[in-house]
Amino acid sequence: MRVAIFTDEVGWHTRQLQAALRLRGAVGRCIDLADCHVDTTAAWHGLVIPGFGRALPDAALVRGIAAGSFEAVTKRLGVLHALRALGVPVYNEGQAIERSVDKSMTSLLLQAAGVATPPTWATESAAQAQRIVMRESAAGHALVLKPLFGSQGKGLMRVGLVDGTHVPLPPMQQVAGRLAYLQRFVPQADATRPGFDWRVLVVGGRAITAMRRVSPHWIHNVAQGARCEPAPLEDGLVQAAEAAAGALQMDYAGVDLIPSPQGIQVLEVNGVAAWRGLQQVTRFNIAQALVADLMDRKMAQALQRRA
Structure with a gap:
């Protein structure tokens, strides 16, 4: 089984995914969507995916999409849409990524689904x-x-x-x-202590692990220096994160949530979420959980559609 890992950066995350795929007897090939193109003379399906010749991958796992012009990004997302239309399981699908990348669309969908989120x-x-x-x-x-x-x-x-x-x-x-x-802006309840928010990873509709991102700064992203701490998957956190991922119809999502006087609120939903910081406080292998959901749920659904 050959899986396309769509990414604009090869590194820790892609190595984790390739190792998890090998454990399942599959091969993961890293491909930049910018290098994929349409050629209706090349094969019956009209797509050229580097490394796959005239064939299509058995599945695709989206790890990252490079920034570019409106036209370039439209073409890259079009490749994901085309793969799904051709029966290839895409994890996450192009439409799900569009919903999460556009923060205004995320806010609209969360509001429509009744998921608590700041005005x-x-x-x-x-x-x-x-x-x-x-x-x-x-x-x-x-x-x-x-x-x-x-x-x-x-x-x-x-x-x-x-x-x-x-x-x-x-x-x-x-x-x-x-x-x-x-x-x-949602201020911290206790201004004398470092603030925090939560990152919850939802896979296949189920919250599987969480962390607190703690920082004296009001921005709590790990990339901005926040400290990662393990967090229990309490009911309120699970319900909010799963509802958010469901509202955007995500295969997997990194959901950012924050405590407020009104209860837990969802800040953002990430469709190509990084998990290196979360892996540091999670006992099981996150890449293996993603690959298992891709192969055991997503690919089974694709086979049913083909049948």
């Missing part, structure tokens, strides 16, 4: 964004301005009422994509 706004109008920030600031709230397509806690800033001082929205020309994605 959120996304607008291209500078005037409307300014009014939102002013109104929230007057009500005593800070907002987090996030890049719509950002990850790993990069490019985040707080606006509105921040530590008792009004921080205005920067000029729209300085905002990524000239689009303001604003989410109400």
Whole structure:
């Protein structure tokens, strides 16, 4: 069995996946989606996947998609859509990745599914964004301005009422994509102690492991220096994480959650989640759990569809 591991970076995560696939008698080949292309003369299916000749992979596991122009990213996602249409199990599917990469779509789907998440706004109008920030600031709230397509806690800033001082929205020309994605900031209950949020890994619809990301800074991403601590899978955490992954129809997801006076709230849902930090506090092998779900559930579903 040959599995395409779609990734723009070869490293620890891809080695973990390849080792897990070998344990199941499969071979994982790392391929950048940028190197895949359409050629309707090359094979009956019209796709060229490097390393597979005229054939298609038996399955595809999406680990990362490189940034690029709108056209380039559309083509890369189109390859994932085409593979699924051709009967190849894709883990996560292109549509699921689109839902999670676009934070505004994530917020819409979480809201529609009744999953608790902080109030959120996304607008291209500078005037409307300014009014939102002013109104929230007057009500005593800070907002987090996030890049719509950002990850790993990069490019985040707080606006509105921040530590008792009004921080205005920067000029729209300085905002990524000239689009303001604003989410109400959830402060820590005890400001004298390092804050935290949770990362829960959901695989095949089931929360399987969790950690607390602890940091004195208000950004709790591991990539920004947060400390990883094991966290028990308590009922409230499990229910919120599984509901979030279900709302976006994810095969696997890294769900970020935070405690609030209103209860646990979902901040983000990651469709190509890294798990190196989580593996440090998890007793079982996460890559093996992902591969097991791909082969035992996802591929079985594909076989049923073919039948």
